[in-house]
Amino acid sequence: MKNNLLGLKEIYTFTVSQSLKAKSLKIVTIIMCIIALFSVPVVTLLNQDDKVKHTNIKKVKVIDLTEFNLLENTDVLKEKKDSNIYAEIEYEPAELDLSKMNGNTKMKDIYTFDENADYVYMNIVYLNGSFDTEIIYSKETKIDSDDVNDYSEFIKANFKKLIIKNITLDEKQKKIVDSANVITYQKELDEMNNKSDSSEKSSGDEKSKYWVVYVLVTVTLFVLAFGGERVGMNIVTEKASKVMEFLLTSVKPMAIIVGKVFASITVMFIQIFLVFISFIVSIVINSVIFGIYLPGAMERVLKMSTFSGVNLYNIIFAIIIFIGGFLLYGLIAGLAGASVSKLEEIAEGMKIYSLILVISGYAAMFLVTSNSFIKASLIRSIVIYIPLTSMFVAPGMIITGYMKVTESIISILLLCISIVWMIKFVSNVYESMVYYNGTPMKIKDIMNISKQKKNDGKQQKIHQENERQQEKNMKGEE
Secondary structure (H helix, E strand, O other), X not given: OOHHHOOHHHHHHHHHHHHHHOHHHHHHXXXXXXXXXXXXXXXXXXXXXXXXXXXXXXEEEEEEOOOOOOXXXXXXXXXXXXXXXXXXXXXXXXXXXXXXXXXOOOHHHHOOOOOOOOEEEEEEEEEOOEEEEEEEEOOOOOOOHHHHHHHHHHHHHHHHHHHHHHOOOOHHHHHHHHHOEEEEEEEEHHHHHHOOHHHHHOHHHHHHHHHHHHHHHHHHHXXXXXXXXXXXXXXXXXXXXXXXXXXXXOOOHHHHHHHHHHHHHHHHHHHXXXXXXXXXXXXXXXXXXXXXXXXHHHHHHOOHHHHOOOOHHHXXXXXXXXXXXXXXXXXXXXXXXXXXXXXXXXXXXXXXHHHHHHHHHHHHHHHHHOOOOOOOOHHHHHHHHOHHHHHHHHHHHHHOOOOOHHHHHHHHHHHHHHHHHHHHHHHHHHHHHHXXXXXXXXXXHHHHHHHHHHHHHHHHHHHHHHHHHHHHHHHHHX
16 A cells, blocks of 8 residues: 555645646635625625514513512613614513413413414523523414514623613622623424423524534535546546656556545645635624624524534544545546546546535435434434445534434444545556546446456466465475
């Protein structure tokens, strides 16, 4: 294996330097960075333009379990500065009949709504230094989840002002209030009747986690489509210019293909890093212009509870699967590129790669959009363990806490086995394919070359063994 990788460093450094000089790469990277740079301010601006200028919430029925009478004075919530759309909301104590509660009581028997209801319930609890505000609404009314989300954010932003307004505090108590956590979340009434308390609290987090996994699948599919084409184009360009035939006189085929794939991965990570920096700058610009770091939708998705699986080990697992997956697809793209002899035939040659990519990518997309990635199932196990599909969903599922450590390790082991097998397969057929000039090869042609190479290898070993045996016999006769 070591001899087969001779010249890897030279191929890698040369390909990286040449790729970074390419005008097309620079243009694409600049466009991506510009999009990232303006993304947060544009989303904030659109949210401001599209934000509902009114709210369907006209009344809030309060269950204050803090014994502080926090809503005795609601002036701070009714201030009409900054276009406060919640200034006209009325607050009143909720009249709940809790005397008949038992183990069979349903939440809809306690929190009652009619179809014309223009109110929500708000429970306020203080425990261990945290104020929990829980907004309860019904989807059967004209109040929707987005309206409740926005109102929850409003309450969270003004809650400490509300405390100070209603309670006389000395300086020490004010510091305690300032250090207290304010947690807001919402519950939809029908969901409350069917889910446990723990799942009720996490319903918002599940939506955020879904979007993280979904976006990562989409981005990975997008990057692989362009990254694979780049590898294939590099191979075909050098093959058409006869550069590859010159390289093969001093560099092993395996070193060429692995070097080019790793170079493409390096260039891709440079692009991702630049886009990430542009996104950070975008957040800074947004905070300067609008006074907020992230729009509400982005903030809900990117909150820490969404990434419940983030720790050192899981980050390492996710990176290994991500890089390993790109290496595997890069090897496939290299073979696809070597299967054609002319640059204009690259689209025909890349059909093999595109077919594998589309099938694997859409299998992963189906798993996510059907929410089958949350609970154990046969299709979930297939997608997270098969290397061609695992790279799409596994990183997102790992950082959001949907994959166990054992599942991550099994996925990594299967991916590593596939990469080793693929490298050996590539080394068997790549040299013959590079010298090939003719119509684009089919999968059957590539497999035939592999079989021929294996047979030639076996014959060579037998020949070498016979020669060694003859030498031994000659020495014995002497």
